[in-house]
Amino acid sequence: MLKSLNTAATGMAAQQTNMDVIANNIANVSTSGFKKSRAEFEDLMYQTQKEPGAATGMNAYSPNGVQTGLGVRTAAIQKDFTGGSAQVTKNPLDLQIEGSGFFQVLTPDGETAYTRDGSFKKDPGGRIVDKNGNVLQPEITVPADVAGLEVAPTGEVRTIAGVNSVPQTIGQIDVVNFVNPAGLKAVGKNLFTQTPASGQAIQARPGLNGTGYLAQGQLEASNVNIVDEMVNMITAQRAYETNSKVIQASDQMLQSINNLR
Template identity: 75%
Template sequence: MIKSLNTAATGMLAQQNNMDVISNNIANVNTTGFKKGRAEFEDLVYHNLKDPGAASGMNSITPTGVQTGLGVRTAAIQKDFTGGSAIITRNPLDLQIEGAGFFQVRTPDGEISYTRDGSFKKDAGGRVVDKNGNALIPEIVVPPNTMALEISPSGEVRSITDQAGEPQVLGQIDLASFINPAGLKNVGKNLFLPTAASGQPQQARPGTSGLGYLAQGELEGSNVNIVDEMVNMISAQRAYETNSKVVQTADQMMQTAVNIK
């Protein structure tokens, strides 16, 4: 009976983790560039009363064995980097990556972070920064007399200062890619950091080396599907309830055994 109590408890803990992931997905349904997560589980070690293939008699072996599972645990929370829907803003500093790739920004501590959130702005010095003031890398500075800003699909940034003049090239926006983007570390504020699992970043122009092109005046919405998350939440809730019923049933069986006279 004690085994079933512990096994059901691990199931309840796993479904609680699953609900945590689902609730985070739903909370970020309107977060620009957010990528939904998915909890993945694995079974725990088994109590082997008889190994499969063990001798069961003269010249015979047991075909299946006797193995009792001891529960489940959360093995991973997988990030899904499929693209989100486009949000038209017509803001010249709003950029969407139409495909793979990450924008590069430099945080105040000098570290380079990576993001899919292309809602950029200008700071007091004209630098292009994200909503938290992290500078876009490579650095782009917009002159104060700029009348219009053009960003090509390949990332070239041009400034138009007067109607008759030629556009002035301000710089080039490069993107970064990773062999395993699911191995990136989430640090909040729509930012990721590379890890040993993600591999080192590879920089290239948009539209090359498998990277997507840039779309000016658009943002990438969250890839969370609210209907899928509601279905997943119901499934997790029912699994949690079922595991709690196992705990109650095991308790009742133990009570029956104790009350035997």
């Protein structure tokens, strides 16, 4: 009888984790470049009273056996890197990768991080940085006296000094891809870092080696579908409530045994 209490408790803990993941998805529904997550679960060990196929007599075998499950646990939280919709901003430093790939930025501690959020700015020195001041890699500095900035789909950055002037190339934006993007470590601030599970970063010009082209003047929206998340939230809530009722029922059964005279 006590096994059902522990088993239901693992179910409640699993659904609490599920709700935490769903809540984070909903909270980031308006975050540029955000990728939703999904909690994945697996069952725990089984208490075996009779092995499947165990002999039950002469030339007779148990077809199923007797195995009692001991609950559930969180096996993984999977990132979904499907693309989000495009949000047109007409800002020349807003960039979207139309397909696979990540922008590279250099953090203050000298580590290279990766992001899908292409809302870039200029720092006081004219360098292209993200909203937290991390410098886009390869580093590109925009002169102060330019009249316009153009980013080609293949990542070539050009400046225009005047109406009749010839565009000048000042840099090249490359993107990187990974064999297993889901293995990247999310560190907050729309950034990911490389791990042994993700594999090594593969740098390429946008549009080559399976990467997407760049689109200037637009951003990638979050890929969270609020309707799906609401349905998942209701499902998780009902599963949590049902597991709590299992604990109540088990407690009542134990109380009945305790009241035997």
